[in-house]
Amino acid sequence: MSRRQQTGTASTKHPRLLSINNYNYRRGGAEVVYAEHNRLLTDAGWDVGCFAMQHPKNDPDPNDDLFVEEIEFGNDYGPSRKILNASRVIYSFEARRKIAAMVDRTRPDIAHAHNIYHHISPAIFPELRKAGVPTVMTLHDLKLACPAYTMRVNNAVCERCKDGRIYNVVLNRCIKGSVPLSTMIMFETALHRGLRIYDNHIDRFVVPSHFLINKLVEWGWKRERFLYVPNIVDCTKHHYDDQPGKSFTFFGRLSHEKGLTTLIEAAAIARQPITLVGTGQQEAELRKRASDRNADVTFLGYQTGKDLHAAIHNSRAIVLPSTWYENAPISILEAYALGRPVIGADIGGIPEMIRHGETGEVFQSGNAAGLADCLARFAAMPDAKVAEMGRSGRAWVEQDFSPKTYIEAITDLYAQLGAPTNNDEPTTRNYAS
Numbered sequence: 063m064s065r066r067q068q069t070g071t072a073s074t075k076h077p078r079l080l081s082i083n084n085y086n087y088r089r090g091g092a093e094v095v096y097a098e099h100n101r102l103l104t105d106a107g108w109d110v111g112c113f114a115m116q117h118p119k120n121d122p123d124p125n126d127d128l129f130v131e132e133i134e135f136g137n138d139y140g141p142s143r144k145i146l147n148a149s150r151v152i153y154s155f156e157a158r159r160k161i162a163a164m165v166d167r168t169r170p171d172i173a174h175a176h177n178i179y180h181h182i183s184p185a186i187f188p189e190l191r192k193a194g195v196p197t198v199m200t201l202h203d204l205k206l207a208c209p210a211y212t213m214r215v216n217n218a219v220c221e222r223c224k225d226g227r228i229y230n231v232v233l234n235r236c237i238k239g240s241v242p243l244s245t246m247i248m249f250e251t252a253l254h255r256g257l258r259i260y261d262n263h264i265d266r267f268v269v270p271s272h273f274l275i276n277k278l279v280e281w282g283w284k285r286e287r288f289l290y291v292p293n294i295v296d297c298t299k300h301h302y303d304d305q306p307g308k309s310f311t312f313f314g315r316l317s318h319e320k321g322l323t324t325l326i327e328a329a330a331i332a333r334q335p336i337t338l339v340g341t342g343q344q345e346a347e348l349r350k351r352a353s354d355r356n357a358d359v360t361f362l363g364y365q366t367g368k369d370l371h372a373a374i375h376n377s378r379a380i381v382l383p384s385t386w387y388e389n390a391p392i393s394i395l396e397a398y399a400l401g402r403p404v405i406g407a408d409i410g411g412i413p414e415m416i417r418h419g420e421t422g423e424v425f426q427s428g429n430a431a432g433l434a435d436c437l438a439r440f441a442a443m444p445d446a447k448v449a450e451m452g453r454s455g456r457a458w459v460e461q462d463f464s465p466k467t468y469i470e471a472i473t474d475l476y477a478q479l480g481a482p483t484n485n486d487e488p489t490t491r492n493y494a495s
Contacts, residue, residue, distance in 0.1 A: 077482045078109045080170035080195070082161075084181040086114035086129075087121050091392050092202040095270075095293060096176040099200075102469045111168040113161060115181045128164045130157045133181050152250045154183040161186040165193045172481040175199040175264075179211075184254055187263035196479040199260075200268040200291075202389060206260060207281040209251040210236035210244075214386045217318050219409075224281055228252060265479050268472070270390035271411030277387070289475060293390050294468045297460050300399035303375045306448040309335040309360070310405070310437055311377035313370060314393055316342030321383035321407060321428065323351060328383075328433035330355035334441050336381070339365050339373050374400045378448060379440050382406040385428050390415065395463050398455030403448060405436050421455040 081103075083096040100110045112123050116132045123129075133151070173195050178184060190197045203211045213220055215234045222230040228251050230236075237243040254260065269275050270293045279285045312325060316338060326348060329336045335358040338348065345361070352359035365373055374380065380397035381404075382388070388410035397404050398421065406412040407427035416422045423439075425432040440448065461467075477483055 076107060076109045077172075077476075078111065078168060078170045079103050079476075080111050080113060080164065080168060080173040082113045082173060082175040082178060082182065082186065084115050084177050084179075085117055085120065086112050086123060086126075087117070087119045089119070092177045094392060095200065095202070098294065098296075098465075099174070099176075099472070102465055103472070106469055106473065111164070111170065113164050113182075113186075125164060125167060128160045128167070130154065130160055130182055151180045151183065151246060152253055154185045157182045158185040158189050162189045162193065165190065165195060170195055172476050172479060173197045177202055179205055180250075184259045184263075187259055191263045196265045196481065197263065198266050198268055198475065198479070199264050200270070201274060201278075201288075202270075204274065204277065204387060204389075206267075206283065207278055209247050212319065212386055214319055217385070219386065226255075266475060268475070272414055273387070273411040274389050289471075291468060291471045291475075292463050293392050293395060294463050294465050295392065295395035295399045295459050296465055297399045297456065300396065301371065301375075302399070302401045302452075302456055304401055304449040304452060305375075306378045306402070306445050306452070307376040308441075309337045309377055310379055310381050310440070311337040311339060311373060312381050312383070313339035313365070313373065314391075316340050316345045316348060318344055319384065319386035320344075321385040322348055324385070324428055324430050324433060325381055325383040326351050326355060326357050326359060327430035328437055329359065330357040331430060331434035332437040332441070334358070334434075334437045335360070337362060337373060337377065339363075339370065371400060374402055377402055379403045379405050379422065381433070381437075382412055383427070383433060384409055384412060386410065388412050395459050398452075398459045401449070401452035401456055403440075403451035403455060405433070405440065417454070417458070421451055421458060 081096065081100050083093065085093050088094055088097050104110050111125055114120065114129050116126065116129045120126065173190050175197065178186065187197060204213050205211050208223060209228055209231045215236050222234065228248050231248045232241060232244045235241055235244050237247050267288045268291045269288045270291060272290060275285065275288045275290060312322065314320060316322060322338065322344065325336060337360045339362045341364050349361065362373055374397060380393065380402050382391060382393065384407045390411045394404050394406065394415045404416055404422035406416050406422065406424055408424045409427040413424050416424050418424050423436050425436050473483060
């Protein structure tokens with residue numbers, strides 16, 4: 063019997079969502095999507111409850127006593143705690159117990175998960191199914207196919223685990239170069255696939271890029287399991303500016319998969335200024351490379367809010383030189399919203415987010431000479447043409463990547479799965495297996 067059948071008193075005015083993510087604060091791109099999702103549903107009249115991991119930076123929540131215990135892999139835990147954490151990564155009975163208590167307390171009409179790997183673990187999904195709560199999951203990465211998320215090893219794209227060959231995780235030391243950690247993740251993947259946790263307990267996957275859907279279908283998933291719902295940007299919070307600057311800007315994490323060595327090399331070849339906004343493990347290496355190549359590179363460090371927007375406004379174009387399978391970078395949408403075209407690598411979900419010659423240009427991933435040509439063309443391009451590309455990008459996100467478009471798609475999906483809307487009577491569809 064479904065949870066709504068058991069109670070029979072779900073409110074027709076305030077349908078209830080249980081929103082699930084490892085972190086309950088704006089930590090990265092996935093958390094931004096999670097937070098905006100919750101805000102939009104709240105604004106649409108839903109009661110939104112959260113389930114996450116305990117963390118000192120979390121936003122306050124009335125039910126955080128039922129959040130799972132914190133696991134931070136950078137912390138210096140003792141041997142017994144490390145063993146406990148490893149078991150929770152593979153399958154967390156704590157998370158399963160606490161999600162059951164959360165369902166009893168909040169009585170959701172639907173659950174929507176985002177990033178739950180390693181900290182919460184997918185152990186929650188059988189419990190949600192048992193309680194009759196239909197469950198949706200947004201995919202922010204390739205974890206359903208690649209045990210290490212990224213399909214990348216030794217700074218190159220890797221698809222060695224295709225067709226179930228997950229032993230390659232250990233052979234290639236995919237997790238932080240560590241055999242023990244890679245072995246743990248191999249066992250995690252084997253267990254979850256053996257139990258068919260995602261296959262049997264998720265009603266629908268929301269995916270923000272056609273690329274990711276196609277890649278998962280290529281790896282054996284059925285296409286009908288996925289619904290394309292693109293990420294969004296709220297243009298009302300982004301001041302449009304039609305006066306392009308001179309520098310080419312990247313903003314995000316300074317790490318190897320972002321292709322920033324390619325960008326610095328291209329800047330040196332084209333003799334064009336670039337600005338890097340962000341911090342990360344590769345920063346020292348990038349500073350040295352810029353110095354060695356006598357490239358004109360400005361490091362602004364971490365920026366947010368108005369300072370980040372100012373850095374983008376001072377740009378001629380935003381550059382995404384990635385060398386890995388990006389899903390659907392929100393940075394592209396933010397660039398468009400602020401009136402800047404995008405130069406992006408032809409990898410992952412990036413090309414489908416750039417209308418070549420209209421909102422930006424696409425170049426071959428890893429090809430510094432090709433990127434240098436793009437930089438030179440944009441530098442020589444009349445400001446009016448650059449501004450025209452910025453206007454086209456802004457118009458595109460206003461039409462196809464707006465909060466209105468997103469909320470309509472999500473609430474329509476919820477209705478299909480049996481969740482009541484603000485104007486509907488509660489359904490009696492039984493999702494329990």
